[in-house]
Amino acid sequence: MGRKSFADVATELRRSIDEGEFQRFERLPPSRLLAEQLGVARNTLRDALYQLEKEGLLETRAGSGTYVTAVKQDVVPSAVEEATPLELIDARFALEPHICRLSVLHGRREDFEALEAFCKQMEAAQNDSTLFAEADTAFHRRLAASTRNNLLIWLISQINTIRSLDEWTRMRHLTLEEQIIQQYNAQHREILNALRSREPERAAVKMKEHLETARMSLMRAAEA
Template identity: 65%
Template sequence: MIESSEQKLGAADIAALLRREISKGFLQLHDRLPPERMLADTYGAARGTVRKALTLLESEGFVETRPGSGTYVVHTPADTSSDAIENATPLELMDTRFALEPHICRLSVLHGRRADFDAMESLCSRMETLTDDPLAFSEVDSEFHRALAGSTRNGLLIWIIDQIGHVRSQDDWTRMRHLTLDARTINQYNAQHRQILNAIRTREPERAANIMKEHLETARLSLTRAAET
């Protein structure tokens, strides 16, 4: 049963809602999803946004788009590890990121390539244009942190960061994002992203790790304040 929404949703939000429908069994293996036009009407979004959500789900192995036929569920319900993702709170997510991402910065210094850094530079530039669009900023922010993990060439870390990305698509995180992301906070995050990337480019692993700690502490403080409201 696909839920409708009166709130403006981005591609990550729509992907999260569809992912939940699939994970809970409302959409089952081999089921055909409604057409893009119908999904766009359901979620009050542009068809391009729906298409981007489906592309994201396809990259995660949840659906498969068959030209001329439609989009079908190809995901088999996961083991209990999916429960940890489903039930994780935003603050649990921040604690997990704090344990991992500073060291990811160190590994990026060791294994990252110029193409990786250029890709992150492009993502920084995009985020800096989105101070008044929290939904779009959050999507590109997630891409930046996935790109950072990708630069480590460590498959297990990349997988873990992808799972964290799933948590960031859950309902609680979406609610917190609306409460915490204003222009001032986005500008602060953008400055920190730039500082992290610059430290990685100049091959300063501990400086990059320390700035990442500051960045995550800033985000954690924002979440804690929002949780108290």
């Protein structure tokens, strides 16, 4: 059938959820029909649905089907739409180190297994900035979800909205070179190792180091 990868299909479905084409609590069409609509093989669709389920956007219920669990974004708030990539990093500095602490307290084995899967996806995408960015966003989204704090989950979803805007896309192409992706991958591993070993302060420190690397990379690109 089509040549789309599961990541391409996941992106299409994620956008459909964000734009309200699929509403919260709505059941998706049967997999055969949905695969035909998207022009992909059913195994590709299955992998895409599994990806979105790990991100907390979908839920599969045995004998019933796959349902949307995410809340759509009705309007991009002006503060988000007008934010610069550096403002994004500053906002993340304020939230994500403490998110790591809460993940240590409330994270479950399935959360850490999902984070491990995203690490592997990022490592496999060392030469593909687009796929890396998709897995990177999913890693940080799942990290927030592991806190079980709905307000923090919502705040991170708002921050992640910036990543789909034109300015962020432009900066991503400028900054996500192979060497920096390697560095990010090593840092994500250090964060995950600290979470798994239940060391909240070490996890927070590793997140700060990761965000500082991202900040410096963005500043260099802005000055170029």
